[in-house]
Each structure stands twice: as structure tokens, then as C-alpha cells.
Amino acid sequence: MNCKYFGTCASCTLYDKTYDEQLNYKIQREKERFSNLTNLDFNIIKSEPKNFRNRAEFRIWWEKDEQGEKDILSFAMNDFNKEILEIDSCSMVNQDIANLMPKILEELQSSMILSFRLFAIEFLVSSTSDILVTLIYHKKLEDDWIKLACELETKLNIKIIGRSRKQKIVLSSDFINETLNIQNQEFHFAYEENGFTQPNTNVNIQMIEWVLQNIPKNNKDLCELYCGGGNFTIPLSKKFNKVLATEISKTSIKSALRNCKLNNIENIENIEFIRMSAEEFVEALEEKRAFNRLKNIDLKSYDFSTIFMDPPRSGLDNTTRNLAKNFENIIYISCNPETLHRDLEELTLTHKIVNFALFDQFAFTEHIESGVVLEKR
Ligand SMILES: C[S@@+](CC[C@H](N)C(=O)[O-])C[C@H]1O[C@@H](n2cnc3c(N)ncnc32)[C@H](O)[C@@H]1O
Structure with a gap:
């Protein structure tokens, strides 16, 4: 690895x-x-x-492109000096999260309403590929955000929650379904976002x-x-x-x-x-x-x-x-x-x-x- x-x-x-x-x-x-x-x-x-983590949280980082015109979005972690480190992947996250990361970033990048003042993103996934994504903002989420986030849910086949100060918008569900096979018996769980x-x-x-x-x-x-x-x-x-x-x-x-x-x-x-x-x-x-x-x-x-x-x-x-x-x-x-x-x-x-x-x-x-x-x- x-x-x-x-x-x-x-x-x-x-x-x-x-x-x-x-x-x-x-x-x-x-x-x-x-x-x-x-x-x-x-x-x-x-x-x-590798690919063992079923939940992960990343900061969202904004930077201008080379011409200084367009804002470019990326995932970010801290480096060893506690400075921002832009990343485009993480080897530890579950394969479903790893596959989703570039796709969701591209979608967010193309929509001002979905990306403006977005500062963090959390992923929670089950072994049956049920995926919940929480988008965390420094702005109030309005109806236009809800409409576009619902479309994104359908397009990427994920569940989305929008969070902002004193606001939590659950679009379709705030949990994922997990099934664990324990000693050859199936056990079912609903994992909640928080x-x-x-x-x-x-x-x-x-x-x-x-x-x-x-x-x-x-x-x-x-x-x-x-x-x-x-x-x-x-x-x-x-x-x-x-x-x-x-x-x-x-x-x-x-x-x-x-x-x-x-x-x-x-x-x-x-x-x-x-x-x-x-x-x-x-x-x-x-x-x-x-x-x-x-x-x-x-x-x-x-x-x-x-x-x-x-x-x-x-x-x-x-x-x-x-x-x-x-x-x-x-x-x-x-x-x-x-x-x-x-x-x-x-x-x-x-x-x-x-x-x-x-x-x-x-x-x-x-x-x-x-x-x-x-x-x-
Ligand atoms: C390490 S987690 C384990 C949860 C569970 N056993 C599992 O495997 O998912 C610790 C749990 O302790 C709860 N907790 C924290 N402080 C507590 C306290 N003082 N009394 C009772 N529960 C507490 C937390 O809410 C959390 O659910």
C-alpha cells in the first residue's frame, strides 16, 4: 500500500x-x-x-485557476504543519466513497448554488453501497439549493443532507441501511448521519x-x-x-x-x-x-x-x-x-x-x- x-x-x-x-x-x-x-x-x-473506512470527512478548499479567473474546488486535509493540503483522493476510504469523490466534486464545481460557501463534506457508506453525503455550508440553504441537491441525489444515486448554522435539510433520508454477516447470520442496521x-x-x-x-x-x-x-x-x-x-x-x-x-x-x-x-x-x-x-x-x-x-x-x-x-x-x-x-x-x-x-x-x-x-x- x-x-x-x-x-x-x-x-x-x-x-x-x-x-x-x-x-x-x-x-x-x-x-x-x-x-x-x-x-x-x-x-x-x-x-x-486500503479502502477500509466507511466514513470520512473532508474540508472543501477554493483556489483560483492559473488565469486567476475561475474558482477551483478541491478536497482538503491538513499537512504535518497544519497547513491546508489539497487532495483528489484518499486511499483509506471505502471504494464507493473513492469512486464518488471526483464525480461529486465535478458536479459541485459546475453549480454555483451547490458549491457557494460549501466548506466541508462528509461521507457515510454501507457495504451494500448505500451512500449518505452531508454537505456543510456557511450560508442559509434556500429552495434553489433543495431543488438542485435533489437532482444531484438522483443523478449520483446517493442520499444528501444539507447542513448550515441552525439548519439541517434531509432530502430523502438521514440514514443508510447496513447488513453485517456475523457468524453466518445476517444482522440489519440503520446508521444515522449523526x-x-x-x-x-x-x-x-x-x-x-x-x-x-x-x-x-x-x-x-x-x-x-x-x-x-x-x-x-x-x-x-x-x-x-x-x-x-x-x-x-x-x-x-x-x-x-x-x-x-x-x-x-x-x-x-x-x-x-x-x-x-x-x-x-x-x-x-x-x-x-x-x-x-x-x-x-x-x-x-x-x-x-x-x-x-x-x-x-x-x-x-x-x-x-x-x-x-x-x-x-x-x-x-x-x-x-x-x-x-x-x-x-x-x-x-x-x-x-x-x-x-x-x-x-x-x-x-x-x-x-x-x-x-x-x-x-
Ligand atoms: C465507542 S462508542 C460505542 C458504541 C457502540 N458500542 C458501537 O459499537 O457502536 C461509545 C458510546 O458511548 C456513549 N457515551 C459516551 N459517554 C457516555 C456516558 N457517560 N454514559 C453512557 N454512554 C456514553 C456514546 O454516545 C457512544 O455511543
Whole structure:
């Protein structure tokens, strides 16, 4: 893999290595980081070396042509000096996004109404080529914009959303449909434009499969924190009696409920979603505070055997970490090894690490996703 922008575009910081070299560098780094906590061999889940990102965001840059007459539009990223770097492609984005980039730029370039004061563009794509494009402007979007953007939707066979200050115009839909084949079973999801979704589809599928393979034998009920749109919840619900899943974002909870319907679990027999921060949920479980949102849920009816957590980069707060220590089994997915290490230093006082995986979701960057399975000592 050799991107023509390696060494100039600041998004890929590990540009001077082959795919395997950059992965080995991250594996060694993490082995060293966690060496005081485990000497297990890590399970390593690789990414494709290119075209793996199912979402991407680019600035739009304007420059005069050589005659100084016509404005020329291009995609832009930052270089290593934080200066603008004009690009015409990106080797990391999914092939559908890569194919669309020059086409959409040409269309935007040819329309003053669509391009004037456009400053960023976001792409979200599914493996079934459902594509959502968000055009972000520094101007109010009027009817003439809507008319032309609708025509562009049809011409390029994409969904378009227009955003500006205090304005969000959804033309046909604000989500894409995704189908993931997990352990030979199809799971359906609607990914919303502003909801959290995992950026690397193939690695995401393998992460879910790894978690399913690592479910402890004594599985009864599952407690899940930071559930997002149900990415793990729905496949995991097939393996537990009941699942109680919590999440702070209203959009994600709405999306999780829709995703249940898409998978024919409309009556949600065994999953209960609660919009609640992890911190509030701890207060509810410990009966320190009563919540209206929980009035129809009998927390005492759950016989939890496992807690599953996939927090944001900040990791677990003190109360959530303490809550986790009460569970027989802990499965922890982390996008930040630094906060994971901090949390494991505490969790390994009561639990032992029985499996550890690295998922290379963000190839050619310093980032790596981890998965850890812990059992009570
Ligand atoms: C890394 S994402 C994981 C989402 C989901 N597991 C997935 O695979 O798509 C972290 C999620 O935690 C949620 N979140 C952030 N802070 C939170 C908090 N304090 N309490 C509960 N959820 C939180 C975010 O909204 C986000 O959906």
C-alpha cells in the first residue's frame, strides 16, 4: 500500500511503514504497555490495508485557476504543519466513497448554488453501497439549493443532507441501511448521519464475532454500558437470557430501537434499552437515586453474569469501574489503550485477564482498538 499523500497528509502518521510493519509496531507498543498486567498472547485482527473506512470527512478548499479567473474546488486535509493540503483522493476510504469523490466534486464545481460557501463534506457508506453525503455550508440553504441537491441525489444515486448554522435539510433520508454477516447470520442496521458507528466495517464484524466467541459459559443476563445503536447488543442478545443496555445519546437509543425492529425483535422480548449515562445507571443500580425512566423496569429481576462495556476514549469513570468489579465476567472494548490500561490496573485487583485482542480499525495511524475478557479471581 502506498498512498500518494503518504508523508504529506497528516491523517496517516505511520506512512513510512508497510501495513504489517505498522501493525507490528502497534502490537509491540501495546505488549509493552500491558506487560505489567498480562503475558497472554494477543489475538490480532487485521484490517484491509486500503479502502477500509466507511466514513470520512473532508474540508472543501477554493483556489483560483492559473488565469486567476475561475474558482477551483478541491478536497482538503491538513499537512504535518497544519497547513491546508489539497487532495483528489484518499486511499483509506471505502471504494464507493473513492469512486464518488471526483464525480461529486465535478458536479459541485459546475453549480454555483451547490458549491457557494460549501466548506466541508462528509461521507457515510454501507457495504451494500448505500451512500449518505452531508454537505456543510456557511450560508442559509434556500429552495434553489433543495431543488438542485435533489437532482444531484438522483443523478449520483446517493442520499444528501444539507447542513448550515441552525439548519439541517434531509432530502430523502438521514440514514443508510447496513447488513453485517456475523457468524453466518445476517444482522440489519440503520446508521444515522449523526449517530456513532464503527468506522471499519470488516474489523467491526470481526470484533463482534470475537466478543461472541468469548462469552463466558455461565451466561445468564447481560448488562451493557455505552451500547450506541445496538451494534453489539443485538448479536449478543441471541446468547443471553436478557440484556439491559444503556447509552447516553437519545439519537443512539432511537437508532437501537429501530435496529431491533429491522432484526424482527420488534417486541424486544429480551432487550431493554435505557437512555442513561453510565454514571446515572450506577446510581440507579445502587438505589442511590430513583429515575422516572426506570419506572417500568425491575432492575432486581436481572441475574447478571456479565458486563459488556465499549466506552468513549475517556474510558470508565470511578463509579462505573467500581460497578464493573461486582460482575463475575467483564468484557471491555476500548478505543484508547491509555485509559484501558488505567482501568485494567484497577479491574485486575479483583479480576484476571483471560483473553486480549487488538483490532486494527485505524490502519496507518497510531490508534488501535482493544478487547479484553476478565474473570473474577
Ligand atoms: C465507542 S462508542 C460505542 C458504541 C457502540 N458500542 C458501537 O459499537 O457502536 C461509545 C458510546 O458511548 C456513549 N457515551 C459516551 N459517554 C457516555 C456516558 N457517560 N454514559 C453512557 N454512554 C456514553 C456514546 O454516545 C457512544 O455511543
